[in-house]
Amino acid sequence: MTPKEPSALVSAIPSARLEEDALGTRLIANHIVYGIQTVRAVENFSISGRTIADIEGFVPAILTIKQAAARANRRDGKLEPGIADAIDAAASGCLAETSREHFPVDIYHGGGGTAANMNVNEVLANEASEILTGRLGPDPVHPNTHVNMSQSTNDVIPSAMKMAVGGELDALCHVLNGLIAAISQKEAEFSGVVKLARTCLQDALPITFGQQFSGYRGAFERHVQELKRLEDGCLSLPLGATAVGTGFGATANYRAYVFEELRSLTGKAYHAESNSFDALQNADFWIGVSAGLKATAVSLSKFASDLRLMSSGPRAGLSEITLPPVQPGSSIMPGKVNPVMPEMIMQVAFRVIGNDATVTRAAEGELDLNVWESIILESLSESIRLMRRAIPLFAYGCVKGLTVNSAVANRDASSSLALSTALAEIFGYPAALRVAKHASSNSISISRAVVECGLLDEKGADRLFRDVSIFANAEQAEDIIHSFRRPNPLAP
CATH class of the missing domain: 1.10.40 (Ribonucleotide Reductase Protein R1; domain 1)
Known part of the structure; x- marks a missing residue:
């Protein structure tokens, strides 16, 4: 039997369209908004069950970059106004309602983020084409020629990473401030209640619970300050560096315009990295971000561990404090209540510490580009996501409701x-x-x-x-x- 020509296949399957890339052609159902390179990525990399759309802020950041680029290229005279406006409108539509099914590329993928960049390029090209012609398809808007104009995966993806992580760091600082408020409340409440300090787990001089809690507060205040500093570092983007830092394919006007448009779209003071070659070659900035997250996690774990120790017993332990009972502690021992909220936060901290090891290894890279950005982003995003979700539960389910056993504490101090x-x-x-x-x-x-x-x-x-x-x-x-x-x- 003679194989059918591609055009014959399209005629035989009217609900499909034929797309072509450097490796050949593929039939894609018309209801699918992405294109051929995304199809290949899904086939190659479906590993984790988590996609680029699951990383908070990441796809929106790429969409915003594409929108700013379309406007900048239009101002520079490189992109035909009708196409630029269609890409702009398509990006606005996707930002208003980002559908997970449109961005199915797994977070674990090779190529330095090419699959993620092309996924967004293809969606915007097809959406923009539909705006212009009323149908999906590669014409008149092309994902590489038009949507990716003056860009490379190599400058778009690290820029989007910084935009996404910067937003997540801001959200993490918000929940940390909630924990600080809860600790400050206990600091004031217990300011006059004396207890025994302990060093090397042995009896030391008396302090007050208020003084002890001021130490916890001070640590988290320092972490917020450091995370804010790291957030500011996320405003420096390698956008305009294109493939290897030379800016080839991006005019000087474009490089100025794209940051003007990005600032206009986001209200944030994004600006170009001082050295684009450094920005593409080296990922040690992410080691610093991960270290800030790890330091925060270690302080969370230490605080939670201290609460476990101080609440131990209640009859054969320190029993200095009582934690709010949130669930029964044993399937066999009636009346047992465990410090489950501190134990939860400590497990989150262990995960963050493990993610830091991953980031450290992935940040090594080689030669002129770090290609491990996908796992760096996923590791950082998971660390932030876990702490953002766990800290409010810990603050309101444990810290806010804890009480001190002043008689026990005073006896031990005396x-x-x-x-x-x-x-x-x-x-x-x-x-x-x-x-x-x-x-x-x-x-x-x-x-x-x-x-x-x-x-x-x-x-x-x-x-x-x-x-x-x-x-x-x-x-x-x-x-x-x-x-x-x-x-x-x-x-x-």
Whole structure:
């Protein structure tokens, strides 16, 4: 049987169109908006079940770049106004309603993002052609000739990455500020409640819960500042660098116009990278972004781990705080309640830390282009997405509702051998060490031990150790210690 010619096939299947690329021709159903290169990408790379449309802000960023490019090329006189306006309108339509089915390229694909760029190019070319002719098809708007004019995958994709990640970082800062607010509320609420500090998991000097929570607050405030700095770094784009940084195919006018149009479309101060060759060759900027995310995740994990420790028990652990019960903790032990919200946030942190290793390896690249941008983007996007979703749950399902067990905390603070530090300030370290050893070996308080060792009488010991909260205030502690000092203190 003689194979049918392509034109005969199109006639035999009126609901399909024939498209051609460098590798040959393919029949594509007319209801499909993308084109032949996207079809090949779907066949080659359907791996993860997640597509470029699932990365928040990524496809919209590419669409916005294409829209700005069409306007810039029109102003530069390179692109016929009717075609430019059709691409502009098609991009606006896709931005208003981005359909996942139109952008099916898997997030794991080779070629430095070519499949993602061509997916968007083909959708816009077909949509623009339909605007002009009333039908889908490669004419009169071509995905490469018109939609990709003055561009390359190599400058479009890293630019879109920065635009997308910048937006995600801003959203992450928003939820972190919500956590900071919840911590600040507890800081104020517990400002006068004394507890025992711990270093190396051993008893240390008293502090207040408010002071401890101020440390958590301070860490997350620093992370927000760093993420904001990284967000600002996402405003520098390699757009206009085209394939290898030379800007070949993009005029000087276009390179100026495209940033003007991008700023007009987004309201953000996007500008060109200072060195386009550096921008295409090197991806160490993403290592910095990933490091910022990892640092945030580690602080989240540390905070959550501390809450687990402080709430441990409740009868055979520290039991300094009580976390809100959100679900039963055991299928066999009635009444058990687990710290599930801290455990959830810690698992998110572990994932972010793992993603950082992926970004670090992928950022190495080689020669004149980093081609691992797809996995870099997916790793960063997942890290941000997980934290954005988990942090509000943690803040409102755990931090906001936690309470302190002040009686337990005060008891532990009052019985700490570390209170002997005050005696070291008054009588010297050797005398204080003798008191601490006496208290430890006889299982008595420092207040009683200092009397038995003859350094203070009961009235003096009571005055020094009655209110251990003063040890959480350096100025108050210094005042009372100074009142006990002698010109030449000698230990008995």
